[in-house]
Amino acid sequence: MGCTYKTIDLFAGPGGLAEGFSTIRNGDGDRVFPIALSVEKEPSAFATLRLRSFFRQFESPPEDYDRYLAGQISKQDLIDAHPDEWARAVAETAMLELGSEQAAAELDERLSLVESEKGVRTVVIGGPPCQAYSLVGRARNKGIAGYDPAEDHRHFLYREYIGILQRLQPAAFVMENVKGLLSARVAGERIIEKVLADLETAGGGLGSYVLFPLVDDDRGGLPGHLIRSENFGIPQCRHRVILLGLRRDIADVLPDSMKAGLRLQPVDRQVTVRDAISRMPELRSGLSRGGDSPGAWVEAAIRALRSASAACREDGDWLADVQMRLLDCAMELASREKILPRTSRIVTPLKDNALGAWISKDAPTTLPNHESRGHMEGDLARYAFAAAFAEVFERSPKAGEFPKALAPDHGNWESGKFADRFRVQAWGRASTTVTSHISKDGHYFIHPDPMQCRSLTVREAARLQTFPDNYFFEGNRTQQYVQVGNAVPPLLARQIAEIVARMLGAIS
Structure with a gap:
């Protein structure tokens, strides 16, 4: 039998890291990293986590799981139909x-x-909360009267992770955090230096764990440990610190060739937003004020497209192509017999590539979490303009490039501090970082099709994060967005897990 390592997932969120690690199999077909325990505090993320644990109890998903995603049965019905598998998920x-x-x-x-299990081998993974380290979080904290970083317990939650390492002495660990960890300071001391020292001594002595770089990249202030996801087949520019450590006794016997040769392998071509979501069912946005109906939305969208086109004309010839694209969209929308829905459960295939194979494996018969949000009518014109601009210029417009007539009534619009206040995810590029802020509004995550006049759905954001289509996010829509934004891309986690498995000799 091949080697297996009981895996402990701390600060698990909806389970992105565990999803990637749990897919690695050894020569006997067994999971190299069976999840022994996943820990999460937020109720909706935990509900998602437990449901996914239940899903993994099956070699192939049961028909009842599809029926639950389709809303045909309740969760209790699902549990009652498979009590043993649910009990294992609870455990x-x-x-x-x-x-x-x-x-x-x-x-x-x-x-x-x-x-208590005889001869058990363990691995620890997880990402301690990052709000206190993130650049946005630190800027927000500065505005809090009397805020003292030394008193913010979130800066030190990573010590809970260290405590588990000290207790279990796992063969390996993987710890993920935001890029801001590299520059965060408390009482003048760089947090990253303290984190590294604590990790390296978690085995009981200096150098008891050895850190290994995951990439051949000297940028970022911590060479080899800042992962730029877009370089590794993820359709998103997500930059995160990921620390991989091996226990000294294992690291010392690794061949030099393996130490130098195991890295994440860059892809030849950047995977784009088009690769991830272009074939998904088209949706219209909703109207958040004044009552929403298909007819009311069409009228509002046509007005928005025409007003955006007129605003471009007033701003000069340089936006002529954008103006014509918006006008064409208005004419097409007016001539359509069928109005797009606000939600769709139709499962559509991705391109036949690595991302498509990952997203579509064990595809459900009904697509979950694909429902549009409502937007103010005034924002429809801005969304349409941004999307049409990106089609013409292959990038999102800055605030200074918006026609004056489309400028929002924000006192700081022209300050330069919010140049990306309205940001479209361009078809031909990897998306910008999907963050939990997507739950607040859609302005930073505008869909690239000007005909749809909307922000991304939870499922579209989940695809940019590389969650399989059968991964169901529990909770209300706001909670679902937060879960997706806080997660580690599972397809990236799988690539890291494969490196760990090779280092441990669990796969060849």
């Missing part, structure tokens, strides 16, 4: 707030069960 997931006394007691009991 490997825990809704705990790491750092609390309650969590410490329950986690101690859960980890004792893992440790």
